[in-house]
Amino acid sequence: MINKVLCVLVVVLSQAAWSQDQDRAIVNGKVVSNTNDLEGVYVVNAQTEVMVTTTADGSFSIKAKPGDTLVFSSIQFKENRVLLTTENFTDLNFTVRLSLVMHQLQEVIIRRYDNINAVALGIVPSNQKTYTESERKLRTATALDATATASGMAGGSVSADPFLNFLSGRTKMLKKELIVEKKEFFMKLLENMFSLDHFVNRLKIPNEYVKGFEYYAVENDKFTVILNSKNKTSTEFLLAELAVKYKEILAGENK
Structure with missing residues (x-):
């Protein structure tokens, strides 16, 4: 008996839902906003929970009836709810305006800490010598890496890299x-x-020889x-002396 009652209820509810769906028709519209990026906006019928998305130009088509509420939602737009009327189904220019979500940044304050560096933070010891790239390469190629091990000699072991670098000419090249x-x-x-x-007007060095x-000077x-x-x-004084000698050399070469 219970099973029969349940079957009757299912049939009645199905017929009611089918009749309600039969009352709905396709409504065509278009979303507009202050941007050209209108694709992918969700359009949901709040009554039937049917959902579609807008095309690239903002157009949409969804099944509904007068009295249904359409919910327009997207991450870049504020949510908008529209209660449909009979005129919306015959209006060829049915449009829904959406407002962009404005993400306002909080004030950013940039502070300058001149005394904060690797030395002040204890990452690098103070008064440590700094090396240029060429100095680092040469130091790595010539440094003796002496390490004492339990199984090694009492004085430790010495890396053969510096010796090999010397024989190969790498050390000479790095120098x-x-x-x-x-x-x-x-x-x-x-x-x-x-x-x-x-150089040209004060020291009288020809432009092509500057x-x-x-x-000559840095030698x-x-x-x-x-x-x-x-x-x-002091630099200018000595530079003037070198300029005199350099011009003498040029004069001797041009004889």
């Missing part, structure tokens, strides 16, 4: 790279301290020591 690096450093330092006009004179060890001290007066 040359270090010399070139230092010369390039002094060249930049010299060019930053004095303009091209100073670069050669710079190389002088005494000059590079003074140059590295960044004492412009």
